[in-house]
Amino acid sequence: MLVGELINASRSSIARAIEAGDREAILAAAQSQADAGVDFIDVNAGVFVGREAEYLRWLVEAVQSEAPLACCLDSPDPDALAAALGVHRGTPMINSISMESERLNGLLPLIAGTDFKVIALCMSDAGMPVSADDRLTVADDLINTLVRNGVALENIYVDPLVQPVSLDGNFGAAFLDAVREIMIRFEGVHTICGLSNISYGLPGRRLLNRLFAVMAVANGLDGLILDPLDPRMMAFVTAAATLAGRDEFCENYLNAFRGGKLDV
Amino acid sequence: MLVGELINASRSSIARAIEAGDREAILAAAQSQADAGVDFIDVNAGVFVGREAEYLRWLVEAVQSEAPLACCLDSPDPDALAAALGVHRGTPMINSISMESERLNGLLPLIAGTDFKVIALCMSDAGMPVSADDRLTVADDLINTLVRNGVALENIYVDPLVQPVSLDGNFGAAFLDAVREIMIRFEGVHTICGLSNISYGLPGRRLLNRLFAVMAVANGLDGLILDPLDPRMMAFVTAAATLAGRDEFCENYLNAFRGGKLDV
Numbered sequence: 001m002l003v004g005e006l007i008n009a010s011r012s013s014i015a016r017a018i019e020a021g022d023r024e025a026i027l028a029a030a031q032s033q034a035d036a037g038v039d040f041i042d043v044n045a046g047v048f049v050g051r052e053a054e055y056l057r058w059l060v061e062a063v064q065s066e067a068p069l070a071c072c073l074d075s076p077d078p079d080a081l082a083a084a085l086g087v088h089r090g091t092p093m094i095n096s097i098s099m100e101s102e103r104l105n106g107l108l109p110l111i112a113g114t115d116f117k118v119i120a121l122c123m124s125d126a127g128m129p130v131s132a133d134d135r136l137t138v139a140d141d142l143i144n145t146l147v148r149n150g151v152a153l154e155n156i157y158v159d160p161l162v163q164p165v166s167l168d169g170n171f172g173a174a175f176l177d178a179v180r181e182i183m184i185r186f187e188g189v190h191t192i193c194g195l196s197n198i199s200y201g202l203p204g205r206r207l208l209n210r211l212f213a214v215m216a217v218a219n220g221l222d223g224l225i226l227d228p229l230d231p232r233m234m235a236f237v238t239a240a241a242t243l244a245g246r247d248e249f250c251e252n253y254l255n256a257f258r259g260g261k262l263d264v
Numbered sequence: 265m266l267v268g269e270l271i272n273a274s275r276s277s278i279a280r281a282i283e284a285g286d287r288e289a290i291l292a293a294a295q296s297q298a299d300a301g302v303d304f305i306d307v308n309a310g311v312f313v314g315r316e317a318e319y320l321r322w323l324v325e326a327v328q329s330e331a332p333l334a335c336c337l338d339s340p341d342p343d344a345l346a347a348a349l350g351v352h353r354g355t356p357m358i359n360s361i362s363m364e365s366e367r368l369n370g371l372l373p374l375i376a377g378t379d380f381k382v383i384a385l386c387m388s389d390a391g392m393p394v395s396a397d398d399r400l401t402v403a404d405d406l407i408n409t410l411v412r413n414g415v416a417l418e419n420i421y422v423d424p425l426v427q428p429v430s431l432d433g434n435f436g437a438a439f440l441d442a443v444r445e446i447m448i449r450f451e452g453v454h455t456i457c458g459l460s461n462i463s464y465g466l467p468g469r470r471l472l473n474r475l476f477a478v479m480a481v482a483n484g485l486d487g488l489i490l491d492p493l494d495p496r497m498m499a500f501v502t503a504a505a506t507l508a509g510r511d512e513f514c515e516n517y518l519n520a521f522r523g524g525k526l527d528v
Contacts, residue, residue, distance in 0.1 A: 165507060166514055173509040176482060198507065202514060204526045211503050214475050215482035218440060239475050243429060243462065245437040250430055250466060262468045 001040075001157070001223040002237075003072045003093065004033030005194065007059060008044040018045060018055050026062035034069050036228035040093045040117075043084070044074035053083040060084045072119075072225075078106040085110065093117040095225075096159060097146070099124035099138050104145070113150035119192055120146060121159045122178070128163065135160040135178035136185070143186055157192040157223050158182050162212070166201035172212065176219045183220035192223030206230070214240040222246075232264045265304075265421070265487040266501075267336045267357065268297030269458065271323060272308040279311060282319050290326035298333050300492035304357045304381075307348070308338035317347040324348045336383075336489075342370040349374065357381040359489075360423060361410070363388035363402050368409070377414035383456055384410060385423045386442070392427065396441035399424040403446050407453060421456040421487050422446050426476070430465035436476065440483045447484035456487030470494070478504040486510075496528045 007029050009015045017025035030041045041063050045055035052075060060071050064087075072093040073084045081094065096119035097107045111118055120142040122135045129135045139158045146156055160178040163171040175198075179191050193216065199208035210233050213224060217240035226233055235256065242253040256262050271293050273279045281289035294305045305327050309319035316339060324335050328351075336357040337348045345358065360383035361371045375382055384406040386399045393399045403422045410420055424442040427435040439462075443455050457480065463472035474497050477488060481504035490497055499520065506517040520526050 165509070169506075169512060169514070170509045172507040176508075202517065203521045204503070204517075207499065207503055207526060207528075208507060211478050211500060212507050214478050215504070215507060218479035218482055235471065236475060239468070239471055240479070242433075243436040243472060243476050243479060244440075245429070245434045248433060250433070253466065253468075257467045262471060264471075 001190065001192065002038040002228060003040045003042050003095075003192070003223070003225040004030075004036070004038035004228045005042050005225050006033055006227060006229065007041060007063065008074070009047045009055070010044070015047060018048070018059070021058075023062040023065060026059060027065055030063040030069055031066075033228045034067075036234065038228045040070050040072040042072040042074050042095060042225060045080070046075060052077055053080040056080045057083040057087050060088050064089055076103050076107075078110060081107065081110055091115055091117065093119065093157075095119045096121040097142070098122070099141050099145075101125055108145075108149055111146070111149070111151060115152070115155060117155045117157060118146060118151055119157045119159050122161045129161055129178075130168075130174065132174045132177035132181060135174070136181055139178070139182050139186070143189060153186070153188040154190070157190045158186075159193050160191065162193050162195065162197040164197055164200035164202075165208075166199075172198060172215075176215055179216055179221050180219045183222075190223050191221045192225060193221065194225040206232075209233070210236045213237055217241055217246075218244050220244075231261065235262045235264045238262070265454065265456065266302040266492060267304045267306050267359075267456070267487070267489040268294075268300070268302035268492045269306050269489050270297055270491060270493065271305060271327065272338070273311045273319070274308070282309060282312070282323070285322075287326040287329060290323060291329055294327040294333055295330075297492050298331075300498065302492045304334050304336040306336040306338050306359060306489060309344070310339060316341055317344040320344045321347040321351050324352050328353055340367050340371075342374060345371065345374055355379055355381065357383065357421075359383045360385040361406070362386070363405050363409070365389055372409075372413055375410070375413070375415060379416070379419060381419050381421060382410060382415055383421045383423050386425045393425055393442075394432075394438065396438045396445060399438070399442035400445055400449070403442070403450070407450055417450070417452040418454070421454045422450075423457050424455065426457050426459065426461040428461055428464035428466075429472075430463075436462060436479075440479055443480055443485050444483045447486075454487050455485045456489060457485065458489040470496075473497070474500045477501055481505055481510075482508050484508075495525065499526045499528045502526070 043059040068089040074095040098121040122138040195209040198212045199205035307323040332353040338359040362385040386402040459473040462476045463469035
């Protein structure tokens with residue numbers, strides 16, 4: 001399950017398009033990601049304090065102005081999500097709920113009993129997780145809370161939270177261990193993550209991000225929030241799924257090869 | 265721990281050099297691999313039936329003719345290994361012993377009580393392993409047999425045997441699971457593998473080989489038999505060790521970056 005991360009107002013081209021009301025630019029950014037094969041288009045207007053709800057809703061309208069491309073609504077703010085949900089067509093993804101009390105209590109009413117896909121971030125009032133066990137504890141709480149509130153297990157995408165290896169050399173391994181354990185312990189649940197935090201503070205970030213994606217797929221991760229216009233990232237993820245035994249008869253790999261998508 | 269795989273008589277340039285007695289060509293192939301950072305130079309003359317012992321010994325002499333570069337003596341034949349051991353200077357690696365009765369009984373007398381590094385291939389008289397459990401059973405037998413015969417645990421490099429994902433989609437995952445379990449259960453032992461079998465029968469083999477190396481390192485593998493002159497492979501292995509928490513303060517990664525070795 002792939003989520004395209006490019007429509008984020010922290011990118012200056014997107015911020016300019018939002019401020020200029022340039023619907024065509026947003027639509028083009030959405031369409032190019034959909035063409036590259038993503039399942040959801042992430043939309044994030046978080047940098048516009050005070051106008052996030054208005055802009056997030058406008059982003060959804062812009063993304064869906066030609067076809068009902070599914071959006072991943074990326075905000076911790078219940079008002080912004082409610083505004084975006086009011087116009088979204090089809091089944092959205094919510095990015096993200098967590099065990100932080102304020103976020104949990106704010107978002108649960110919007111999510112309870114729906115068939116939305118939900119990213120469940122392994123954060124709690126205790127702060128950022130350090131070890132794999134920290135992540136498993138929060139994942140357990142989150143999954144139980146969501147299921148009790150009428151969210152189906154198969155709509156939950158646990159994000160164990162990638163942190164920079166430059167801050168602690170064990171952060172990568174702790175994340176990978178957590179992914180493996182979550183996929184074994186909570187059969188039916190999914191896992192997902194963004195990648196760029198892993199390489200924070202280091203040179204050669206794209207190489208690290210791509211290879212960490214390969215490692216995470218090897219450990220059972222079945223969702224990624226990524227730049228789908230990075231052909232190497234896409235080729236690596238395709239090949240990783242094949243190597244990890246998740247591509248029957250190597251069919252996706254062979255199709256990608258025939259389509260010239262592995263020539264990177 | 266890296267073993268350079270290029271001096272193998274199955275490669276036509278090496279076979280020609282052997283037949284021509286071209287010591288300079290072999291020395292150059294050894295030196296370039298040593299310069300690229302390998303710890304052992306694999307030497308294999310297996311294609312020359314009847315002359316393997318003579319040629320393997322000559323290869324060792326050629327590789328060590330200027331400096332005592334350590335060799336990985338690659339043969340299942342006790343006579344060929346004995347001939348090579350007769351001239352090898354320093355501590356060699358043996359590639360490889362297994363639980364196949366004939367190979368085990370032939371090689372154990374050469375290895376018992378030595379400080380050689382030994383590759384222990386997960387093969388037995390029962391044939392090729394299929395599952396991770398098959399590999400663990402043979403690994404257990406091999407490790408116990410070697411330790412009982414005076415080989416130190418830290419000199420054993422278990423090779424769980426890479427098999428093609430094109431033959432069975434689960435072969436990659438079974439290998440990776442076996443690596444993880446071996447490194448947990450037999451603390452102090454090492455794991456190693458060659459990579460190219462994983463991609464047998466598929467296009468884009470170098471991509472698959474490189475990414476499988478990344479996955480194996482993520483699962484704890486600490487030895488690789490590889491082409492050290494493939495700059496992408498070397499960059500990927502360096503970055504993978506960093507991401508897996510095996511590069512304190514990211515020092516190797518940052519050195520590789522400064523040396524231009526990650527610019528691939």
